[in-house]
Amino acid sequence: MTDYDCLIIGGGPHGRFIAAAITRAAPDTDLAIVDPQAPMAAWRARAAACGMRYLRSSNAHHLGARADSLRRFAARHGYDDAHALGYYRRPSLAVFNEHATAELGTPPHIQQSAQRLSRTRQGWKVELDDGQRATARRVVLATGPSRPYRPAGFEAAEHVFDPGFELGAPGAPTVIVGGGITGAQLALRAAEAGHRVCWLTRRPPEPAHFDSDPCYAGPRCLAPFADTPLAGRTAMLADARLPGTLPPDIHGAITTALADGTIAWCRGEPTQMRAGGVRLDDGRVIAAERVILATGFTPHPAPESLLGRAITDFGLATDTDGHLHLNTDLAALPGLHVAGRPASLQLGPMAGNIKGARLAGRTLAAVAQRQALSELGALAAHS
Structure with a gap:
């Protein structure tokens, strides 16, 4: 298959926002999303299954480019105050999804499952479930939540x-x-x-109001979190998160x-x-x-998942809660980046949420932009 600059594994909110952010920052990046389902399909199915009507995030946390784009979209398309709940103006699922569709565009989509990763001299090879392979200099694992969590004694439920x-x-x-x-x-x-x-x-x-301390939405808490050695961040994540709250x-x-x-x-x-x-x-x-x-997801990547196999195949380090040890570019290895909850040791307790998608997108867009500028510099030096 065609070589890419970047392959993003996962077409949910994180993968789609990261693709859009990279495209805005480095328009010449040749990227594609790898996902067996239609864009955002798993997200929409989970929201419908549990009966979600409003997101838990504020209206500042969305999948648009501008901080105020959701608010402006809602006003422009006739969504009234019933679609912005409470003090934090939490968006209805309807306006959030429509805004995401309008903002995220239609990046190239390889509608296959990614089965395994292997390294190449130039980057990474992705084995697909139809037996084909796609190669890229960079791969982003934005595969969403792990498998549903079943307590002992409820394996058949x-x-x-x-x-x-x-x-x-x-x-x-x-x-x-x-x-x-x-x-x-x-x-x-x-x-x-x-x-x-x-x-x-x-x-x-x-x-x-939120499932973690809202201080971690900005630098007041994220800056000291980033200054803490990785070994100390697991406890900070546990303290900041508020599981089981409504x-x-x-x-x-x-x-x-x-x-x-x-x-x-x-x-x-x-x-x-x-x-x-x-x-x-x-x-x-x-x-x-x-x-x-209705017990959420397992915190650790499933061993048979793409991320679980990568952890085993490449000896990637994790903490006791399944978060990966990544550098500030969200890289576990050169050219292999991870987004979502597994990236919590870099992105903080909101890594798995919509805010986490925005943080990951900003980080990976900067990586793509640096790469593009480096290539331009190399071309200029040889011209």
């Missing part, structure tokens, strides 16, 4: 983020396992559709539904899925005909 998940018609009493935003959104979606739902969580719903709108809706009995609340530690329900660690059994996990 369906997960809201399984491919092809369907809520289906109401009927069977259902336990939804997971106390974070995905579980709360799914419980609300199911109850609204007429399902009999028990929401199983370890602790009461806890409100927080933004005010979801917190208000779910607590109202629990109070009026629209949704039953079951509190406890699930230990086993069994015929007829869920067993808790104190011996109680919650009766249910259907169990749906």
Whole structure:
């Protein structure tokens, strides 16, 4: 296949924004996105599955070029205040997706799965699932979340983020396992559709505007984070993140539904899925005909994933939480860059979010621009 300057593995929000940022910074860069699905397809499927209506990010965190582009787009296209929620003007999923479509363009797309990476003298070779190979001087792994997380004892349970998940018609009493935003959104979606739902969580719903300290959206916290040795950043990430919390709108809706009995609340530690329900660690059994996990994703890359294979094949270093040791260019090895949550040791606790896509795009656009200027300099020197 054709040689590229840059191949971006993953066509979700991170991969698409990185491609757009590189193209703006270095228009002559020959790049392509490698993804078996249509652009943003996995993102849209996950959002629909859990019933997302608003992003948790503020309207400053989007996939456009300018900081104010989402706000301007919404005004220009007739989206009223119902599409900007609360103090932080959190965008509706509808306006966010339409804005992303308008902003991200149509970069070349190799609609295949990337199976494995190998090094070449000039850069990298990507093996595709049709047996072909594509080569590039630089590869960016923007492969999105890892596999859905299934607690021990629930290996056979369906997960809201399984491919092809369907809520289906109401009927069977259902336990939804997971106390974070995905579980709360799914419980609300199911109850609204007429399902009999028990929401199983370890602790009461806890409100927080964002899923990590908002200080890390800017230099006030990112600068000291960057000045800390890599070995100390894992603890900083754990302190900054707020897993299992709910933004005010979801917190208000779910607590109202629990109070009026629209949704039953079951509190406890699930230990086993069994015929007829869920067993808790104190011996109680919650009766249910259907169990749906809303437990997020595993923090470590799956061993069979492209990133998992790269970690094994090239001996890449990670911390105890699955974050990779990268340099400031987000490179694990020369020409091999990583974005998303695995890049948290460089980008901070928001690495996996829309803000993280913007940070990664800015970093990798600068890399592409330096490369382009270096090539121009080399041409001038030989002319």
